[in-house]
Amino acid sequence: MRKIIFAGLIAFGGLVTVNAQCKTVSALTENFDSWKEISKCWTAKPGKAMLYSSEKRIVFYSMNSPRENMYLVTPKIKAGKYTLTLDASDNGGETTIELFSINNASDAKSYVSIAKSSKITGAKKTFDISLKKDSHLGVKVILNGIHQAVYVDNFSLTPKK
Numbered sequence: 001m002r003k004i005i006f007a008g009l010i011a012f013g014g015l016v017t018v019n020a021q022c023k024t025v026s027a028l029t030e031n032f033d034s035w036k037e038i039s040k041c042w043t044a045k046p047g048k049a050m051l052y053s054s055e056k057r058i059v060f061y062s063m064n065s066p067r068e069n070m071y072l073v074t075p076k077i078k079a080g081k082y083t084l085t086l087d088a089s090d091n092g093g094e095t096t097i098e099l100f101s102i103n104n105a106s107d108a109k110s111y112v113s114i115a116k117s118s119k120i121t122g123a124k125k126t127f128d129i130s131l132k133k134d135s136h137l138g139v140k141v142i143l144n145g146i147h148q149a150v151y152v153d154n155f156s157l158t159p160k161k
Contacts, residue, residue: 022040023075028156044073045073047070049061049070059151060143064147067144069142070141070143071111073105077136078131082128082130085156086125086139087124088120088125088150089120090143093145094119095141095144096120097118097125098115101137114131
């Protein structure tokens with residue numbers, strides 16, 4: 001019995017340690033090249049569709065659920081003004097991207113739009129954003145057809161001076 005309790009305490013301690021490693025940041029640069037799955041400091045909110053890491057990029061895939069709300073949520077970011085650049089492309093059809101400030105990743109009511117929805121055209125996207133308090137940044141992608149995909153890569157969030 002002691003072994004089971006001890007193993008449980010070690011496992012719980014490991015979970016606390018993992019979460020403690022995800023610190024609030026003031027810049028992010030991620031090319032997703034080393035990701036085999038979504039990083040523990042990021043959160044994937046696929047809804048009824050799929051959101052995963054594959055081929056050195058992030059894939060938003062609609063499957064049979066077009067117009068599903070899908071979010072890739074960053075680690076917590078310090079309040080301030082930033083420039084976000086990322087590569088976004090799709091496999092055809094009409095797709096859009098929108099940015100959100102997120103207070104609590106598990107509470108959809110805390111998601112506040114901070115950049116208007118824009119069409120994904122395959123070109124590099126640049127957004128000027130302002131976070132009024134420390135919060136997560138959510139990248140929302142809308143796919144309007146079945147078996148549609150959007151690919152996100154080269155995510156760079158830099159503070160404005």
